[in-house]
Amino acid sequence: GAVVSQHPSRVICKSGTSVKIECRSLDFQATTMFWYRQFPKQSLMLMATSNEGSKATYEQGVEKDKFLINHASLTLSTLTVTSAHPEDSSFYICSASRARELGNEQFFGPGTRLTVL
Amino acid sequence: GNSVTQMEGPVTLSEEAFLTINCTYTATGYPSLFWYVQYPGEGLQLLLKATKADDKGSNKGFEATYRKETTSFHLEKGSVQVSDSAVYFCAQSPAGRRALTFGSGTRLQVQP
Numbered sequence: 306g307a308v309v310s311q312h313p314s315r316v317i318c319k320s321g322t323s324v325k326i327e328c329r330s331l332d333f334q335a336t337t338m339f340w341y342r343q344f345p346k347q348s349l350m351l352m353a354t355s356n357e358g359s360k361a362t363y364e365q366g367v368e369k370d371k372f373l374i375n376h377a378s379l380t381l382s383t384l385t386v387t388s389a390h391p392e393d394s395s396f397y398i399c400s401a402s403r404a405r406e407l408g409n410e411q412f413f414g415p416g417t418r419l420t421v422l
Numbered sequence: 423g424n425s426v427t428q429m430e431g432p433v434t435l436s437e438e439a440f441l442t443i444n445c446t447y448t449a450t451g452y453p454s455l456f457w458y459v460q461y462p463g464e465g466l467q468l469l470l471k472a473t474k475a476d477d478k479g480s481n482k483g484f485e486a487t488y489r490k491e492t493t494s495f496h497l498e499k500g501s502v503q504v505s506d507s508a509v510y511f512c513a514q515s516p517a518g519r520r521a522l523t524f525g526s527g528t529r530l531q532v533q534p
Contacts, residue, residue, distance in 0.1 A: 309465065337520055348426075348526040349466075349511070398465070402520055411522065413458075413465035 308332055309401050311414035318389055319422055326384045326417045328399030334379035335401035339411060340372075343396040355382050389421045424449045428512045428525035435532050441499040443528045445486075445512035448493065453514040455479075455488055455495040456522065460509045469497075469510070502532045 308331040318324050328338055337356050341349040353374050355361040361374035371393075373385040382401075386393050396418050400411040428445040435441060447455065454473045458466040470479030475490035484499045495512060512525040 339521060341524075346526070348524040349522075351521050351523070354521055400466075400522075410468055410471075411520065413467070415463070415465040 307403070307412045309335075309399065309412045309414040311397075311399055311417050313417060314415065315418045315420075317420045317422065320390050321388055324386045324389055324419060326386075326397055326399075326419075328382045328384070328401070328414055330380045330401045330412070333401075333403050333412075335382075335403060336379065337402045338376055338382040339400045339402075340374060340382075340384050341398045341400070343398060343416070349398060352384075386419065389419070391421045394419055394421045424453065424514060424516060424523045426512050426514055426523055426525035428510075428528055430526070431509075431529040433528060433530050435502055435530070437504055437532055437534050438501045439532075441497070441502045441506075441530065443497040443510055443512075443530070445495045445497065445525060446493050447495065447512075447514050449514055449516065451517050452490070453516050455486070456513040456515070457484070457486055457495070457497050458511040458513060458524075460511065460527075462508070466511065502530070504532045504534055506530060507532045 310329045312327045340352045343349045352367045353361045353363045355374050355376040357376050363369045376382040398416040400413045425448045456471045457469040459469045460466045470481040472479040472488035478487045486497045509527045509529045511527045513522045
């Protein structure tokens with residue numbers, strides 16, 4: 306149990322286009338989902354925390370109009386990179402916490418590699 | 423602010439060697455501490471955790487002890503296997519929060 310999927314796993318797009326990444330909890334309900342960004346050989350950086358049915362909470366320095374997050378159900382959160390530019394190229398990873406579970410455990414998706422040309 | 427520092431890799435060991443990956447943290451209060459492992463092509467998986475000082479987390483032969491006095495959570499394993507080759511991330515989350523702050527990751531390569 307506790308499987309998280311992401312789609313697509315890899316996407317290449319032209320500069321100026323928008324890209325949507327989906328994060329799904331396949332076998333559990335996730336009240337909270339997190340979006341991270343990872344640069345090559347660097348740590349995961351938290352971008353935002355998404356709670357089902359409410360607005361996402363963005364970390365300092367993350368543009369909420371640039372990175373739109375929607376958490377419409379207990380099993381799906383989406384991250385849309387709007388008007389993508391080459392500097393947005395990165396590895397985006399989501400994670401999910403079970404509803405009402407103690408211990409802070411997060412279950413991670415396999416990540417989505419975005420390349421903006 | 424909260425941060426996590428872990429040793430740079432790659433760490434290359436022979437099978438059955440002893441492993442230590444150092445991790446230190448800065449935090450206000452008493453965070454929970456974690457080690458995550460990322461195998462090639464897969465998402466991060468929780469390896470072990472500790473939620474209070476002097477707790478020892480353990481799993482699959484790996485251990486780490488929450489040391490408040492040295493603000494450390496070093497990962498150890500007595501005898502590594504080729505299948506342990508992966509990237510290991512140390513992380514913390516502040517008390518009452520679920521968000522994680524990660525270290526930069528340490529790649530472990532175990533040779534037969």
